[in-house]
Amino acid sequence: MALPTSIDDVQKVLGGQGYVCGRGLATVVFLSLKLGRPLFLEGEAGVGKTEIAKAISAALGRRLIRLQCYEGLDASSAVYEWNFPAQMVAIRTAEAAGGADRETLQDELFGPDYLIERPLLQAMRPDANGAPVLLIDELDRTDEPFEAFLLEALSDYQVTIPELGTIVAPEAPIVILTSNRTREVHDALKRRCLYHWVDYPDFDREIEILSARAPEASESLSREIVAFVQALRTEDLFKKPGVAETIDWAKCLLALDVINLSPEVISDTLGAILKYQDDIAKLQGSEAKRLLDEARASLEPV
Template sequence: MDIPGSIGEVEVMLGGQGYVCDRSLGTVVFLALTLGRPLFLEGEAGVGKTEIAKALASGLGRRLIRLQCYEGLDASSAVYEWNFAEQMIAIRTAEASGGVDRAHLKDELFTEEFLIERPLLQAMRPQPGGAPVLLIDELDRTDEPFEAFLLEALSDFQVTIPELGTISAPEPPIVIVTSNRTREVHDALKRRCLYHWVDYPGFEREIDILQSRAPEAAEALSREVVAFVQRLRTEDLFKKPGVAETIDWAKCLLALDVITLSPEVIADTLGAILKYQDDIQKLQGSEAKRIMEEARSGLDAA
């Protein structure tokens, strides 16, 4: 599929993949696609940052290449590695045949035949259907030296392998960088990207998202679920539930044939929306009932 020609087309394309997009997000995605700029998405966990990259890849018919970041990630893990096992087999085979030319063998060992391509190098290669979508997920989990390494890749869309030289992308990949803001990402990297803060959705948009991802849920139950989760986000919790938890909870309730919320049902299924025991303990007893009643009062007032 060609790059969408307007913000509206971006919204329609993402909507077709089950991603409910607001105007501000549609605008920055359109600009990133049109200008060929990386898109830096920041926000709480579970608000749909990673899903944007998945929806883009699916909507455009492009390959999704994901680099999942973690502490200690380095260039060799992100770009390439040499297949040492295959190299050792080649060495043993050459020795067994006799007459080993060491200089010639060394040249043969460091060729693309023995190269294991990691996500950043894969993203620089031509792909069927056009440039891939490169998702650099949870960049805030890495160390600052890896951020500095990324500057070349995001500025010039190229990587360097000492034994082979510089490999440039014939067509720059569509780059989505996400961060849960567990630490600040350096300004030098952010300046190379378009930036967007992905916030928790409003009530009506979260209803639309839930109906898109769990269409079998009755409207009344969907409204109760979203109202409860949104009210829960105002509480003093260690980790507030994201949209992903809203969807998971609704699917759990459907699996239990729940028609309407009750304190007992909430207590039995809290593990779908809260992931820390301290948070779960805060909602024991009358607290869950209080939040449920406040959520229903808000629905009645609306």
């Protein structure tokens, strides 16, 4: 599929994948695609940063390549590794056969047949369907040396393998970086990207998202769910629920054939929206009823 030609087009194609996109986010996605610039998305966990990469990939029919970041991630793990077990088998086979030419063997051992491609190298390869979508997820979990490496790799869209030389992408991949802001990412990397803060949606937007992702839920139940979750986000919690938790909770309630929320149902299903025991303990008993009453009071008649 061709790239979207307008901001409205971005909203339409993402909406076709069940991703409800506000105009601000649609604008920065459009510019990223049109200008070929990496897109850096920051925000709380569960607000849809990772999902937008999946939606873009599906909408455009492009391959999605995901680099999940973690503490200690280094360039070799992100770019390539050599298949050492297969290399050892080849060496022993050559020795057993006798008369193996050392130089020829070395060229074979460090050739494409023994190369294990990791996400960054995969993203530099040509693809018949067009440049892939490269998702560099939770960049804030890595350290500054890896950021510095990314700065170079994403500037020229190339990586260097000492044994094979420099590999340049024939077409720049669509790059989306995400961060939950557990630490600040260096300004030098941010300057190479278009930036957008993905916030919690307002009530109407979250209703729209829930309708797209859990259409089986009735309008009245959806309104109660969203109103309760939004009231919950105003509480002093260790981890506030994101949109992903709203959707998960709705699906759990549907599986239980719940028609309307009640304090008992909320207490029984808190594990779908809260992921820390201290937060769950705060909502036990009368607190769940208080928040539910506040949520219902905030709802206008349909």
